[in-house]
Amino acid sequence: MQAEIKSIHSPDINDLEKHQATGSFCFLVQLLMGPKGQEGEESFDIEVLSPAYLEETLQDNIISGRHIIIIKEFSYKKLEEYLQKTLLRFKADNWNDLALKIGRYGHWEFEDYKE
DSSP, X not given: OOEEEEEEEOSSOSOTTTOEXXXXXXXXXXXXXXXXXXXXXXXXXXXXXXXXHHHHHHTTOOOOOTTEEEOSXXXXXXXXXXXXXXXXXXXXXXXXXXXXXXXXXXXXXXXTOOO
């Protein structure tokens, strides 16, 4: 089984596909992904930020590196290409195992879920 990206959007940016950013920035990107060729999707959240934002924010603080993508200049096309190349290479026998692999890059909405 492989995954596919159903959509990419940001609750912080109105039109992510047209958005360009340089300098200091940080915003949330949500990937809706599901099994390739099948119905259904689940959310994976990633913070996209610049090295300048890290420099400003760090000072005496600590930032965890999980679920973060650092990009010098934001362009939707570059982000999409990176996500396609990185996340769509994973394979697993079932969706849960595949989502756990993807969840290393983006916070999966069902991470640590227990019935």
